[in-house]
Amino acid sequence: MRTRLTLRAWGVLAGSVALLVAGQLLGYPLLQVLAGAGLAVVLVSVLTVVRRPKVVVERVLYPDRVECGQPALxxxxxxxxxxxxxxxxxxxxxxxxxQSEVAVAALAPNGVATYHYELPTSRRGPVAVGPLVLRRSDPFGLVSCRVSIGSAATLLVHPKRYAVRTATGIRQRHHFEGPVSAGPLRGSIDLRRLREYVPGDEVRHVHWKASARAGRLMVREYVDPDQPRLQLVLDTRTSALTAGQFDTAVSVAASILVVAAQSGQRLRLTTPCGTDHDVQAVSDLLDELAKLEQSATTNNPLEALPVTRDGGALVVLTGAGLADLPNLRSSYRPVVYIDLTHDEQAFHTAAGVHVIHAHSAQSAVDAWNAVPA
Known part of the structure; x- marks a missing residue:
């Protein structure tokens, strides 16, 4: 707790001392009385404010994850x-x-009050909220008291998403028991991950060693290795995109990946700054994109791409030309290159690569939706 005198209080003290000295020198008791009154007011103000508010204050964020531009309280x-x-x-x-300020009214004994205030969500990324600071002052504005309580929380602002269509032109999804349309494909030979057992899982898929280490039943989750795959490369180099263009690229990436995940495609996100993993859950993907920052690295964003016979679709979001793209056509199909540094929207195909030029996330998405299957 920190208590301090305001400038007004120091002025009152200085005036009171001056009146006291003048009263002594000139022999005017009235000046001495006024000086005493000024000193008494400051003392009473200190005694009024110095007591810490004996209240319990709890702050809850809802939701604690929100899309950019959507309300959060x-x-x-x-x-x-x-x-x-x-x-x-x-x-x-x-x-x-x-900074948000809430005027908390006086509370009766055992009283409870609830207040709400908005949080900023105009920028993508984590927003540190708190800690709370309680302030009290006397009616004359002579003394203020501040005390910090509680802990800080984090609001995660996800990138803004736009309506996009699912990437097309990839091998159609199928299963060895027949065609399917949605939902995870299990029972094939491709191990996707280990997860906790839920009622209804095959007992033969229980991973006993992992279960012994975790202290609970863990099962293997299998997927069809031939279901559609989407590889997205997001250029995080500061030399390729400005800060504003990078936020645009993150929004386009989130729009494409979320729709692909909801349609059952297998996803992989790669960046030059070291991000390279398969996406398992949409929530984890959005969390990572919200925290993603640019890097001063000079690595070629295509260097870490695996070379396979059928890597699925490849989408590259950047602002720099990549001469290696045509060489990847034997490993990926289709290949879409999205350049976010142009002033006008344009689309064309060169050397088998679909090239999109855009100046905003909406124009990039509109061009993406127009890419032929």
């Missing part, structure tokens, strides 16, 4: 657990560079 629950009336105070909460 903080709920402030204030409880007076004492048997005395609690004076009013101000609760200040920082959310990134933005």
């Amino acid at each position: 903080a709920r402030l629950l204030v409880r007076n657990e004492s048997t005395r009336r609690q004076p009013a105070f101000v609760a200040a909460d920082n959310a990134g560079p933005h």
Whole structure:
């Protein structure tokens, strides 16, 4: 807790001392009385404010993950657990560079009050919220008291997503027992991951060694190795995209990948700064894209791509020309190159590569939706 005198209080103190000295020198008792009154006001103000608010304050973010531009709120629950009336105070909460102030009214004994305030969601990325700062001041504005309570929380702002169609032109999804349309494909020979057992799983898929280490039943999850695959390369180099263009690229990547995941395609996300993994869940994907930052690396974003007979579709989001793209046609089909540094929207095919030029996320998505199957 930190208590301090305001500039007004220092002015009152200085004036009171001056009146006291003048009263002594000039022999005017009235000046001495005024000086005493000024000093008494400052002392009473200190005694009024110095007591810490005896309240319990809880802040909850809902939701704690939100798409860029969508509303997110903080709920402030204030409880007076004492048997005395609690004076009013101000609760200040920082959310990134933005500060919200809530005027908490006086609470009766055992009283409860709830307040809501908006959080900024205009920029993608994690937003540090808190800790809360409670402020009290006297009616004359002479003394202020500040105390920090609680812990900081994090609001994760996911990239904005646009309506896109699923990548087409890839091998059609199938299963050895017959064609299917949606849902994970299990029972094939491609091990996707280990997960916790749920009622209905095949007992023969239980992984006993992993179960012994984890202390609970773990099963192998299999998928059809021939279901459609989508490889997306997101260029994080500062030399390729500006900060604004990079945020645009992340939004386009999120739009394409989320729709592909919902349609049952297997996804892989690769960046020059070291990100290279298969996407297992949409929520994890969006969390990673929200935290993704640019890097000063000079690595070629295509260097880490595996060379296979049928790698599925390849989408490259960048602002720099990549001469190796035509050489990847033997491993990936189709190959789509999205350049986000142009002022006008354009689409053409060169050396078997679909090339999209765009200046915004919406124009890139519109061109993507127009790519022939």
